Amino acid sequence: MSRLRFVLxxxxxxxxxxxxxxxxxxxxxxxxxxxxxxASLLQMQIGKMKGEWxxxxxxxxxxxxxxxxxxxxxxxxxxxxxxxxxxxxxLESPSMEPYVQEVFFETKQxxxxxxxxxxxxxxxxxxxxxxxxxxxxxxxxxxxxxIDIVSDEVSGRTGVEYVQDQRKILEPIFMxxxxxxxxxxxxxxxxxxxxVLLITTTIxxxxxxxRRETEIMRLVGASNFFIQLPFMLEGALAALLGAGLxxxxxxxxxxxxxEDWLASEVGFINDYITTADVWLIAPVLAAIxxxxxxxxxxxxxxxxxxx
Amino acid sequence: xxxxxxxxxxxxRGARPALDRVSLEVERGEFLFxxxxxxxxxxxxxxxxxxxxxxxxxxxxxxxxEITALSQWKVPSLRRQIGVVFQDFRLLPNKTVFDxxxxxxxxxxxxxxxxxxxxxxxxxxxxxxxxERRMPHELSGGEQQRVAIARAIVNRPAILLADEPTGNLxxxxxxxxxxxxxxxxxxxxxxxxxxHDEVIVNQMRKRVVQLVDGEVVRDEASGAYEKVxxxxxxxxxxxxxGSDGDGEHGPTAEAAS
Numbered sequence: 001m002s003r004l005r006f007v008l009x010x011x012x013x014x015x016x017x018x019x020x021x022x023x024x025x026x027x028x029x030x031x032x033x034x035x036x037x038x039a040s041l042l043q044m045q046i047g048k049m050k051g052e053w054x055x056x057x058x059x060x061x062x063x064x065x066x067x068x069x070x071x072x073x074x075x076x077x078x079x080x081x082x083x084x085x086x087x088x089x090x091l092e093s094p095s096m097e098p099y100v101q102e103v104f105f106e107t108k109q110x111x112x113x114x115x116x117x118x119x120x121x122x123x124x125x126x127x128x129x130x131x132x133x134x135x136x137x138x139x140x141x142x143x144x145x146x147i148d149i150v151s152d153e154v155s156g157r158t159g160v161e162y163v164q165d166q167r168k169i170l171e172p173i174f175m176x177x178x179x180x181x182x183x184x185x186x187x188x189x190x191x192x193x194x195x196v197l198l199i200t201t202t203i204x205x206x207x208x209x210x211r212r213e214t215e216i217m218r219l220v221g222a223s224n225f226f227i228q229l230p231f232m233l234e235g236a237l238a239a240l241l242g243a244g245l246x247x248x249x250x251x252x253x254x255x256x257x258x259e260d261w262l263a264s265e266v267g268f269i270n271d272y273i274t275t276a277d278v279w280l281i282a283p284v285l286a287a288i289x290x291x292x293x294x295x296x297x298x299x300x301x302x303x304x305x306x307x
Numbered sequence: 308x309x310x311x312x313x314x315x316x317x318x319x320r321g322a323r324p325a326l327d328r329v330s331l332e333v334e335r336g337e338f339l340f341x342x343x344x345x346x347x348x349x350x351x352x353x354x355x356x357x358x359x360x361x362x363x364x365x366x367x368x369x370x371x372x373e374i375t376a377l378s379q380w381k382v383p384s385l386r387r388q389i390g391v392v393f394q395d396f397r398l399l400p401n402k403t404v405f406d407x408x409x410x411x412x413x414x415x416x417x418x419x420x421x422x423x424x425x426x427x428x429x430x431x432x433x434x435x436x437x438x439e440r441r442m443p444h445e446l447s448g449g450e451q452q453r454v455a456i457a458r459a460i461v462n463r464p465a466i467l468l469a470d471e472p473t474g475n476l477x478x479x480x481x482x483x484x485x486x487x488x489x490x491x492x493x494x495x496x497x498x499x500x501x502x503h504d505e506v507i508v509n510q511m512r513k514r515v516v517q518l519v520d521g522e523v524v525r526d527e528a529s530g531a532y533e534k535v536x537x538x539x540x541x542x543x544x545x546x547x548x549g550s551d552g553d554g555e556h557g558p559t560a561e562a563a564s
Contacts, residue, residue: 006413212399213410219357220462221387222414224380 010213010230011237014206021202022238028198029242029292030249032191033285037250039184040281041273046177048271053170058141060164061087061154065134073158083159084135090154091139099150104138111136134161192292195242199235199296206231207300228301235293243289247282254278308466308497309333309356314365316351316521325351327521328365333499335465338492340508341501342532343518349501352518353468356499357389358382370465387415390459390467390496394474396451398443404430404454405439411458425461433457433487449480453487460491467491469500473507481507505532 015022063084064074090096091103106114111133119125141147147165155163207214217227255275263272309332316326326348333339341349354360355367362375370388377385398407405426412422430436433453443451452472459467469488473481485507492498502508508515508531515530516523 003413003416212397216397216399216410216458217414219386219391220411220415220458221383221385221389223383226414226416 007226007230007233010210011233014210014230014234015237017209018202018206021205022234025195025199025202025235025238026241026245028191028195029239029289030245032188032195032292033243033246033289034249035184035188035191036288037246037278037281037285038253039181039188040284041250041254041277042177042181042184044277045273046174046181048273049170049174049269052269052271053166058144058147058166059139059150060166061137061139062161062164063087063135063137064159064161066131071161073156074161076158079135079159079161083157087137087154087157087160090157091137091150096150096153099142099146100139101142102140104140106136106138108133108135192288195239195292196296196299199239199293200300202238203231203235203297203300206234228297231301232294232297235297236290239289239293240286243282243286246285246289247278250281251275251278308335308337308370309499310366310368311352311355312366312368314355314362314367316348316355316360317363324363324521326355326362326518329518329521329523330365331516331523331526333497335497336492336495338489338498338511338513339500340511340513340515340530340532341499341518342503342508342515345503347518348521349518350470351521353391353470353499353501356466356468357391358385383415387462388465390456390462390464392452392455392459392467392469392472394471396443396448396455396475398451398454398458400443402442403439404435404441404443404446407443407454408458408461411461415462417462426457429457429461432460432490447480448476449483452476452480452484456484456487456491460496464496466497466499469498469502471502471504472500473502473504478506482510485511508532 063079064071064077066078069075069077088103088105091100108130112128112130115125115128115133139150141150144167147167151163151165154160214227254273254277258272259274262269311329311331313328313330314326315324315328317324329348329352341352343349351360355362356369358369358374358377365375367374369385372385374385399410402410408426408429409422412425417425427436427439430439433456435450435453435457438446438450443454446454452475456472467488472488473484476484481504488498488500489511512529515525515527515532517525517530517533
């Protein structure tokens, strides 16, 4: 008990003596862990979006529309009922059965209604005629990774204008998010290195300002662990505070930035990360913070508080 | 208690060794003066006993343990058997007298009740009772050294090493410190004191080991600071310088005879 009180007293003294350094350590860990956290949250969001969208209809097969043909398979003009039936039969055939889970058919009118819902107030929609639209199939797959098998089978057939892998539409979004993750992770690495260096310097300064104490501790036979403990705890405490601040910042960003703003503004994504996800990564951030402090302590203490 | 067996210490390869094949034994409860010019190896001797340095060759035994090969994590337990006092006191300026002494117990994990018992007792022994709450800068040099001694012995070490403990003190105060060290010695603590102070050495009539360039050149049971060379006609100036001190304090009359 008295030992604990003694160590706590030493830590308090050390932090007071190097207050500005302690504050800078807290801030640097805060920034570096915020980047670490952002990178993980971005990846979590990507995961959720993949889960959400890959579960929806995955393959759209657009039949030839009325009007001037743009591809060879539409040379015969608008897709005939026979051609449409042939594609349906193909999709429901036994050879496609292992891959196809469900087939939806969308008429021109259904396509028009769906567009109306989304774009009713747009100028171009006012000029749109139902007959300009095309019929299409929406195919849900048993295993989304086998999308190419179905796609290859259908495309190129007469009456089919084009086959669209809906995952491809999302790819640019994922690419942007993945690049943001890489950027965030890169900054996290740089900031973490900065944090390690700064904590190392802080511990060194702290060790130098307590040279007299450590020397006497050594001479009266205090154990290494006991001599180094206050320094290590100082570093760990500052790092933990940084982790706490980072968690707070991420929480606020998700709470007000994602839950309140993005979720209401960007409607085509339903599944957003929530503050619960922030709490999920909070312990990880704390662990990384303590890890940073531990590495720095090991580096500096072995050199500056030699027995 | 302390035994050196053909111990050499070389700091930089190729340079003259700080200690050169020194063999020496200090018995339990003995009082030993280590004399010699600066750079003669006195401090190296103390540092080897404390295991602040390791011998380059030979063996060092302290309290029955061979410490040349002592693993790093066992060094603290060796040091708990040794108290150290320095010329510059090395007190913690921001702690009171009581806290300075208590510090030595706190850092090795002594319980609070033991500290509350031992610190006043040892402060009484060094005659500082009543000054527990003073800060080091409020004390005279002699009093500061008494605090340092109290701190060195509060954990009841078997050995007390003193490196020029009177180097910063006037003769009267030094005499008081010597009385204290002698009293500590009488309780069974082995005392090894490195010093330049001829007056003290000549007055105390304890065992004297003289080092010159890292070698033991003299080891006398009730010795004086310097062997008198007048008979051989060597270095009369040095002897006379020593005799000046004698004139004032008169304790080396025997040594000169």
